[in-house]
Amino acid sequence: MKKIIGCLLISILAILCLTSCQQEEKPKAEKASDGELPPLEKTxxxxxxxxxxxxxxxxxxxxxxxxxxxxxxxxxxxxxxxxxxxxxxxxxxxxxxxxxxxxxxxxxxxxxxxxxxxxxxxxxxNKGNSYFTFVVREDLKDEIKDYEDVKGKRIAVSTKNAVDDYIYHKMLEHAGVSPNETEFVLMSDFANMMAAMSNKQIDLALQIEPLITQGENKGIHTRFGDATDYAPKxxxxxxxxxxxxxxxxxxxxxxxxxxxxxxxxxxxxxxxxxxxxxxxxxxxxxxxxxxxxxxxxxxxxxxxxxxxxxxxxxxxxxxxxxxxxxxxxxxxxxxxxxxxxxxxxxxxxxxxxxxx
Missing domain, CATH: 3.40.190.10 (Periplasmic binding protein-like II)
Incomplete structure (x- = not known):
């Protein structure tokens, strides 16, 4: 009798486990016989x-x-x-x-x-051609060549506690520079960063395309390394x-x-x-x-x-x-x-x- 009860319990547990697994599985779209996805029956x-x-x-x-x-x-x-x-x-x-x-x-x-x-x-x-990366003021490009050269510089970033801030800290970590050794300038508008560059109010900025290319064409700034150097993924x-x-x-x-x-x-x-x-x-x-x-x-x-x-x-x-x-x-x-x-x-x- 104990053996029968034990077998029954095991069977019940197996059924419960199978049912639970089936419930957790996400539904899958039905495919045609050739494996392709046919159009939906209605729009x-x-x-x-x-x-x-x-x-x-x-x-x-x-x-x-x-x-x-x-x-x-x-x-x-x-x-x-x-x-x-x-x-x-x-x-x-x-x-x-x-x-x-x-x-x-x-x-x-x-x-x-x-x-x-x-x-x-x-x-x-994208490696070597980031659409979201740092730029350096054109007149400082010979002074700020390597990442460690950012020490003591004014750096504009568009947000605090967001991916911009994360990339900024990754760059500093890569440079071996403490956040206390730079001046973080919060500037939410990317276009304002270009104006601030022109007025020499900031030295570097975490900028985005197409403003990166536009600023280069106007001689305002130049790319500073590439974001994939320190934040490749x-x-x-x-x-x-x-x-x-x-x-x-x-x-x-x-x-x-x-x-x-x-x-x-x-x-x-x-x-x-x-x-x-x-x-x-x-x-x-x-x-x-x-x-x-x-x-x-x-x-x-x-x-x-x-x-x-x-x-x-x-x-x-x-x-x-x-x-x-x-x-x-x-x-x-x-x-x-x-x-x-x-x-x-x-x-x-x-x-x-x-x-x-």
Missing amino acids: EKVVIAEDGSASGAGFYIAKDKGYFEKYNIEVEFATFGNSDEMLPAVAAGEVDVAGGVSSASFFNSIAQGIDVRFIADKGHN AQIAMVLGSPKFLTDRRDVAVRFMAAYLEGIRDYHDVFMKGTGDEEEIISIMANHTALKDKEQWVQAGVTGLNPNGTIFEEDVIQQYEFYKEQGAIQEELDFDKIIDMSLVEEAIEVIGTYQE
Whole structure:
């Protein structure tokens, strides 16, 4: 009798364990018999919070080249004044997809119950041609040549306790210079940094494209090294997804991600590999972003976007730890829950891995 009861208990436990595992598994989009993703039976709208930033390239290209339409997806771009308005809309499912930039306030919002997922890459620096890196005043370029030369200099950074601040500290650490040995100048407007350079109010700045290229062309500043020298895997922006989008609309979400990655691959072909239709992709980027000068798209360092979609997960956690050390975050976060690459993985099963 004991043996029978024991066997029954083991069987019950096995069933409970199997049921639990099945519940934890995310639903998968149904594929056609040939393994491809067929178009959705009816047109589905996906709302993207995007403000015309260059890092939205995957969205713009996928839209204009018909990759979303191929899956019967209609995209709508929504603009928000700031992330404080955007994040609750994503968490509530009013917005399906958005872009998020790493900051302490961003992580604090998540810690306080704003439920969003990091689902794909939306911005990192390309080695040797960073789109977000330091510049030095033109008249100081012979004086400030090496990283240790920043000691005692006035350095403009656009935000405190955000990815800019993180990169700034990474540069100082690489230089062997203490933060106490430089003057941190908080300057939220990148255009104001150029004016401050012209007026010799600052010596260096953590600047962004296309202002880096514009400042070089005007003789205001010059690139100072490259951000990948000291922060080679800095995750600057992520694609955010609504939990409802990832679960309740899984068939739509996987197709959306496949189309997004196809758009990024066209972008990567042109800007990283020098292949593809450069004129077409630059025209799309000029149409959707504030940078209308097509010649500058050829000159400028462009946003890095991973054609296989994944983010630098370890760096995201390092940034979070940095903000905690700065006293800007008190809460603990479960990154196993927040970072969800399952859409990317499922999409790549269909479209294949991009080969460099």
